[in-house]
Amino acid sequence: MASHVRPVSTQLYSANHSRLLRGGYDFSGTASVKCSPHQKRRVISMSHNEHGPSVAVVGVTGAVGQEFLSVLSERNFPYRSMKLLASKRSAGKHITFEGEEMVVEELTENSFHGIDIALFSAGGSISKKFGPLAVDQGTIVVDNSSAFRMDEGIPLVIPEVNLNAMDHIKVNNKKGGLIANPNCSTIICLMAVTPLHRHSRVKRMVVSTYQAASGAGAAAMAELEQQTREVLDGKPPTCNIFKRQYAFNLFSHNSSLMENGYNEEEMKLVKETRKIWNDPAVKVTATCIRVPVMRAHAESINLEFEEPLDEDSARELLRKAAGVVVVDDRQANNFPTPLEVSNRDDVAVGRVRRDISQEGNKGLDIFVCGDQIRKGAALNAVQIAEKLL
Numbered sequence: 001m002a003s004h005v006r007p008v009s010t011q012l013y014s015a016n017h018s019r020l021l022r023g024g025y026d027f028s029g030t031a032s033v034k035c036s037p038h039q040k041r042r043v044i045s046m047s048h049n050e051h052g053p054s055v056a057v058v059g060v061t062g063a064v065g066q067e068f069l070s071v072l073s074e075r076n077f078p079y080r081s082m083k084l085l086a087s088k089r090s091a092g093k094h095i096t097f098e099g100e101e102m103v104v105e106e107l108t109e110n111s112f113h114g115i116d117i118a119l120f121s122a123g124g125s126i127s128k129k130f131g132p133l134a135v136d137q138g139t140i141v142v143d144n145s146s147a148f149r150m151d152e153g154i155p156l157v158i159p160e161v162n163l164n165a166m167d168h169i170k171v172n173n174k175k176g177g178l179i180a181n182p183n184c185s186t187i188i189c190l191m192a193v194t195p196l197h198r199h200s201r202v203k204r205m206v207v208s209t210y211q212a213a214s215g216a217g218a219a220a221m222a223e224l225e226q227q228t229r230e231v232l233d234g235k236p237p238t239c240n241i242f243k244r245q246y247a248f249n250l251f252s253h254n255s256s257l258m259e260n261g262y263n264e265e266e267m268k269l270v271k272e273t274r275k276i277w278n279d280p281a282v283k284v285t286a287t288c289i290r291v292p293v294m295r296a297h298a299e300s301i302n303l304e305f306e307e308p309l310d311e312d313s314a315r316e317l318l319r320k321a322a323g324v325v326v327v328d329d330r331q332a333n334n335f336p337t338p339l340e341v342s343n344r345d346d347v348a349v350g351r352v353r354r355d356i357s358q359e360g361n362k363g364l365d366i367f368v369c370g371d372q373i374r375k376g377a378a379l380n381a382v383q384i385a386e387k388l389l
């Protein structure tokens with residue numbers, strides 16, 4: 001056994017990178033992935049459980065795949081067996097998960113025999129090819145890509161918002177199924193806005209995002225760090241992922257532009273909100289911007305309600321909402337920041353204020369920050385998986 005092969009997760013979250021990737025604060029976050037190259041002791045895991053489901057993680061070497069392992073471990077997700085899948089390039093790499101050294105396998109058509117739950121995060125084309133294959137073999141797929149999100153009959157789920165959409169899918173049924181994880185900007189937005197929507201019904205929502213490098217994957221995070229060093233050293237920045245300078249800059253989201261002038265990320269916010277709220281009439285518009293932040297998205301959201309909602313009541317609703325924390329200290333000018341939510345499960349909301357451009361108490365502004373890889377992707381998917389048991 002190649003015990004000295006450096007586990008992939010420590011490559012991603014190495015000491016040099018850790019402060020940037022994990023935020024400037026000492027959050028326990030990813031620390032519970034027990035993956036030190038020097039680890040000799042075998043940790044007996046409480047979540048390794050012969051009555052648990054057999055689990056596969058597809059795209060395990062990526063930014064989201066690594067976070068899946070952290071979240072599964074932190075939450076003591078029960079599993080009978082754990083299969084780690086990625087491309088041919090990664091086959092044979094070693095990853096230590098919960099004290100056990102595991103070998104990454106190449107994803108193939110035969111990967112899903114006997115797998116109860118598969119967490120997919122290897123991109124849309126991989127999901128399109130292998131998702132239905134897995135479902136045919138009796139696996140329940142929780143898919144992080146956009147491949148199936150808008151398909152009729154596929155639940156698009158944020159557990160705190162619309163858990164009922166997946167009521168009919170359970171591991172015990174022994175039938176395959178597919179559940180889609182929403183887009184990360186949509187998850188972070190709706191975690192904050194849904195409690196307000198339930199109270200006063202949103203008529204129109206205007207979203208402006210400030211999106212982190214992590215949304216474009218591990219290579220983009222590494223490039224942001226590299227560019228930052230290069231620019232500070234007076235060198236030309238390496239531009240492989242975004243084809244332009246990202247460090248000390250910002251630009252319109254890199255997804256494709258559509259004929260209507262919106263990019264795909266913006267239209268996901270529009271369409272996915274309507275599906276998750278089961279409200280085809282809600283008016284949504286969005287502008288998505290990539291900013292040089294490592295792993296948490298921020299969003300400025302303007303809301304128009306059907307029924308009045310004053311800012312104190314809104315703050316109270318947000319304080320009571322699961323998965324939301326209110327950081328709204330006007331005196332200290334202290335509001336949510338991407339760095340402070342990095343590696344945190346909760347979405348932070350602040351700048352809760354009446355929109356003076358709207359009549360009475362029918363308009364509000366809020367500012368939201370959420371960890372893109374965590375609640376925006378891996379955590380939300382694992383919460384979905386927990387509800388399958």
Ligand SMILES: NC(=O)C1=CN([C@@H]2O[C@H](COP(=O)(O)OP(=O)(O)OC[C@H]3O[C@@H](n4cnc5c(N)ncnc54)[C@H](OP(=O)(O)O)[C@@H]3O)[C@@H](O)[C@H]2O)C=CC1
Pocket residue numbers: 058059060061062063064065085086087088089090091107120121122123124126144145146181182183184185214215216217218219372373376377
């Ligand atoms: N809910 C949401 O909004 C989010 C969803 N996502 C989804 O997750 C996907 C992955 O994101 P992220 O982790 O950031 O990306 P990364 O680029 O960091 O990782 C990509 C992963 O996919 C694997 N992969 C690539 N090609 C293949 C293949 N042919 N067969 C098997 N595995 C393959 C890679 O394996 P290898 O290392 O071997 O190349 C790697 O594990 C995104 O494309 C998106 O669809 C991501 C972020 C947020």
Ligand SMILES: N[C@@H](CC(=O)OP(=O)(O)O)C(=O)O
Pocket residue numbers: 144145146182183184185211212214215216265268372
């Ligand atoms: N929303 C991610 C990109 C992404 O992965 O989106 P989706 O899961 O909708 O493909 C970003 O920040 O860029």
